[in-house]
Amino acid sequence: MIGNVICAQGQVIVWLLMMFLAYAYMIAVRLHFTYSMMVMMKSPLVAAPHNDHCPGVEINVGINSTIDEKRMDWSLEEQSITMSAYFIGMLFTVFPGGVYANRGYEREIMGLCMFVSAVSVIFCPIAAVQLHSWIAVFVLRFFVGCAFGPVAPCGGTIAGKIIPKSSRALFSTFMFSGTIFGAFSGHLFSGLIIPNTSHSWSFFILGTFAILWSLIWMVMFCKMPYKVLEDASNHSLSVFSTPWKTALQSEAYISLLIASLGFGNLYSFITTGLPIYTARVLGGDAVKNGVNVCQPWLMCWITSIAVGLLSMELIVANRLRKNTVRKLYAGVVLVVCPLMVLSIRLSNCHSSQTKIFIWMAIILLAFERNSIRINSLDLCPKFAGSLIALSDVFFSVGNVLDLFVARNIHVKDFDWNFVFYIATFFPIVCSVPFLLFGTAAQQTHWELVRYRRSSVST
Structure with missing residues (x-):
């Protein structure tokens, strides 16, 4: 009996670890593309004249990197649009992929997403170097975004099915913190691999890595089916099998959106x-700087685990209600963090102050993983x-608003003040509904709506 329990817990950990690695990979790819653009462009965004560099600051963009390919001469607009392709792709797949994941296809969709991402990533340098086409790179990056779209909903569905309710906050926080670990590993990978190997490699x-992950996932799918604790799957292809009308009439869910x-x-x-x-303030080698940039992301990942443990301790010991913890953490990430972002701009060209505020931001x-990210599991784990x-x-x-609207439209007459003010005050405004109406209480009546609907159809 004890052996079966340990085996079941081990299987849960393995599935969550694989999801953790998938999140880390997807974010690492996204950040690596930014460094790739720095290396391959003759005039990359980071070194453009409109960045208004601080006096005496010099930026090297891949000068010491072992780049054997021809640098691209893409315009600033072409670079900016290509950067936006990732989130445009996400918009196409995140909703249908997530809905069908909740219908019971989460493992199949997850495996397909990683495989599509792997193929797209491998062809990226070929599209850039051989075809010299920003459109081809845009399409491949679009496919990578499409692959990333359903990943978080798939993870939420798996978490809602296999994690016991008593451990859901901690385990799901660890799983979703893979995105933060991906930011750390992505910066570190780019800062080490590009200068010491090559852009293509x-x-x-x-x-x-993604192909190997996909092979392991396929073996797990066939040989190690997980034990489902809570399951809302009916393997229906109907989008409307989720009680959307009820959910979208909820102040709690609207505030979460x-x-x-x-x-x-x-x-x-x-x-x-x-x-x-x-780079404008600190200068240096923009590509190798990934080794330095990864350090605050490592601290962010450690902090995400720590605040997850803290929240569980506070809730279990009845020191704070779950609602209070979720709102407190959301306030930190949507109010205090943007204020740190504004402080970065206000510190102007003071390098030491800039570093401190960047680290803090x-x-x-880290507080988002245990608040906004897992709130859907609080509301209704069966429809997570x-x-x-x-x-x-x-x-x-929100990502597209920053990448495409706030920055791309003004790419020629770029104004850092405008971008910083948007990044500061927009999240603060969006935090108000959640702080007022957000909740961590499980919405059991949503499940009753689904049950009654199924009974009527039967």
Whole structure:
């Protein structure tokens, strides 16, 4: 009996670890593409004149890197649009992929997503170097975004099915923290591999990792089916088998969607805008700087685990209600973190102050994993995949607002003040509904709506 329990727990850990690695890989690929653009462009965004560098600051973009390919002469608009392709792809797949994951196809969709990502990543340097086409790279990056779209809903569906309720907050926080670990490993990978091997080999290594992951996942799917604790799957292809009308009439879920929109905008700026701005203040080798940039992300990942343990301790010991913990953590990430972002700009060209505020802004992102990210599991674990899918639609829109609207439209007459103000005040405004109406209480009546509907159809 004890052996069966240990075996079941071991299988849960293995599935969650594989999801953790998938999250880490997807984010690492996204960040690696940013470094790739720095290396391959003759005039990359990071070194463009409109960045208004601080006096005496010099930026080297891949000068010491072992680049044997011809550098691309893409315009700033072409580079910016290509950077946006990832989140445009997410918008196409996150909702349908998440809904069908919640219908019981989460493992099949997950395996397909990683395989598509692997193939797209491997062909990226070929499209850039052989075809010299930003459109071809845009399409491949679009496919990588399409592959990433359903990943979070698939993870939420798996977490809702196999993690015991008593351990759900901690285990799911660990699983979703893979994105933060991916930011750490992505920066470190790019800072080490591109200068010491080659641009093309860096993509081949990433693609090979994803192919190996896909093979292991396929073996697990066939040989190690997990034990389902809570299951809402009916293997229906109907999008409307989720009680959307009831969910979208809930103030708690609407506030979560708005919070996801604000966090998407903030997260996009911190992961793609801040590295560019940091080069303006600190200078140095923009590619090798990934080794330094990875350090606050490592602290962010450690913090995410620590605050997950803290929240569980506070809730179990009845020191704070779950609602209070979720709102407190959301306030940290959507209010305090944006204020750190604004402080980065206000510190102007003071390098030491800039470093401190950058570290604080990155580390405070850790509180999102145990608040906004897992709130769908709080509301209704049986529909977690669908709920996370729609939340990620809003998250993706927030990313596009930053990448495509706030930065791309003004790419020629770029104004850092405008971008910083958007990244500061938009998340704060989006936090207000969640802080007022958000809840961690399970919405059991949503499940009753589904049950009654199934009874009537029968």
